[in-house]
Amino acid sequence: MQQLLAASDQYLSEVSIDQHHDAIAGTAMQYVTNDYQTKLVQAAVSGEAFAKEHVAKVINFKTGILSKNGAASVLTCSGK
Numbered sequence: 001m002q003q004l005l006a007a008s009d010q011y012l013s014e015v016s017i018d019q020h021h022d023a024i025a026g027t028a029m030q031y032v033t034n035d036y037q038t039k040l041v042q043a044a045v046s047g048e049a050f051a052k053e054h055v056a057k058v059i060n061f062k063t064g065i066l067s068k069n070g071a072a073s074v075l076t077c078s079g080k
Contacts (some may be wrong), residue, residue: 004054009045014043 018036022028028036060066 003050007050011040011043011047014040038058 006025016053017023020028022032023036026033
């Protein structure tokens, strides 16, 4: 549970930074915008990896099905 809360806190922290007036209005320098984006993506990827791991564990616990690829077999929609 602590890992889940830490991942959530990291993501929410990056989202709050992205709501800064420079990020919203587009007045930030390009390198700052790139930094905002990089940190947000890193937080999202970290949280997604954690979620996949635990979804695989829940599937195994509830059904007894154990995927040979573990968390890598859990599919998510990345919005692309």
